[in-house]
Amino acid sequence: MTDHQSPHVVVIGGGPAGATVSTLIAQQGYQVELFEREKFPRYHIGESLIPETYWVLKRLGMLAKMKSSHFVKKHSVQFVSPSGKHSAPFYFQDNKPHECSQTWQIRRSEFDVMMLKNAEEQGVIVHENVRVHDVLFAGDQAVGVQITDESGKSKEVRASVVVDASGQSSMLINKFKLRIPDAELNKGAIWTYFEGAYRDQGKDEGATIVLSLRDKKGWFWYIPMQDDTVSVGVVADFDYLFKGRVNHETTFAEEMENCLSVKERISNAKQVAPVKATKDYTYRASQAAGDGWVLVGDAFGFLDPLYSSGVMLALKSGELAADAIVEGLQKGDTSQAQIGKWEAGFVEGMNRMRRLVCEYYEGFNFGEFIRRFPHHRGSVTDLLIGDLFRQELDQVFDDIDSMRSAKSPVE
Known part of the structure; x- marks a missing residue:
């Protein structure tokens, strides 16, 4: 120098x-x-x-x-429920027909x-x-x-x-x-990588898949990458993942049993990296x-x-x-x-994404929300693809609050 x-x-x-x-x-x-x-x-x-x-x-x-x-080109995200039910792929192009709607893993x-x-x-x-x-x-x-x-x-x-x-x-x-x-999002993650794991074909090959644990205490990510590699990780509350557990490898295996859709996807795959963990999240x-x-x-x-x-x-x-x-x-x-x-x-934009994250952990039904407020479909999609920095999107959260209030018992 x-x-x-x-x-x-x-x-x-x-x-x-x-x-x-x-x-x-x-x-x-x-x-x-x-x-x-x-x-x-x-x-x-x-x-x-x-x-x-x-x-x-x-x-x-x-x-x-x-x-x-x-x-790997990424066109969509897909969610899997605690019961193992797969949602339809959520294609970004459907909301924004522009080349920006294709991204990458x-x-x-x-x-x-x-x-x-x-x-x-x-x-x-x-x-x-x-x-x-x-x-x-x-x-x-x-x-x-x-x-x-x-x-x-x-x-x-x-x-x-x-x-x-x-x-x-x-x-x-x-x-x-x-x-x-962030006390409300006091999470941790444990992850590793597999070679030869199942992946969808064609446009769906690069989809990020979010799979809920059977007991709803967390979720797995499943991210197809190049060289036939898939990133697989579990996210849950800090105490749940790290307190009273034997080690990270055992915890990962135990949570795989709690998410059979992931276990099935990697059944013929080879683990090609050590298990890693992070304990300081949001x-x-x-x-x-x-x-x-x-x-x-x-x-x-x-x-x-x-x-x-x-x-x-x-x-x-x-x-x-x-x-x-x-x-x-x-x-x-x-x-x-x-x-x-x-x-x-x-x-403000970061808080909008945080709110969507919290709604997921609280079990909010986005499908029901869109059926009730179909005019918000595009706005919810905008939030999920990261178009966070527009105040008019806050109407989504106002209507989420109104929907939740309508379901709450009268005091």
Whole structure:
């Protein structure tokens, strides 16, 4: 790493959020340096994209690369009830007849490399194997970072804005004690990968399948990927999955018995990866920005993976933050009010997806809801594909509340 003019922006972390925010700022002619502590490719969970990622990928110049990739094409999602009844495939194209309605099931190690290389191609100065030890402040204003470079030398890199995209181990969320756990969505997950598992054919081959446990205490994801691999994981309350259990492998096997549709699908398959687990799920930072600093992606918050919104929220937060930062750099204003101006609208959208997640766990019958309010079919679909950032969609939740109230006994 050689000394050079200080960048306008420093980004901590090279995942989808970091690659997005850095690329979009660099596209506007500003110097951006990105520091990633690992050497890509590296493993990461989160394989399923939803259609609304299309628009950010388009701005990033990633669409052609995605279309020419070997990632499995995803056209739909399908739900399986506790009794094993399969819903009809939920085709995105039916609601939005546009190429954005076809998305992908990705291998994150490959996708993240593609995103990071794309950032570099568009002018971002990317450093891997570089650890950021601290964010530097002058009073309340972030002014740069303290790093250890590839040679082991410690140095300071000054910048007008520091973006923390370092994931769930976010430096700034911990420094300022900003993390707010979501007690209602205190979940965990256990997962692994299989080769040779059953998959549907044709347009349905790449569908994400959400399968409820027989006792309704959780659900399995079933995500077909390239190379005849399927990602399979169970999500349930933290206490249910992790307290009083022997180990993760045993728990996974026990929950497979609680979801015979999954067991049947992998009956002739070979497990090709260790069982993994995560115990810290839904949380959010109490603020997304301060003077000279911003949190994006998982560094700001993470939402339960039920509707595969993780990468979309990472890309969207990166996009919104980038636009606010560019505007701030143009005006010479890197205050919290300027570079965090996107937070309120983003949180509103995130809350809409969270509400859909909570409704699923509470057993709300979406089929019954659509039969009663057929004019909401398109709006519910919009929410599920990640088109979350429109206030008119709140009418859906108003009518969910009215439907629930109508069923409640009179006090």
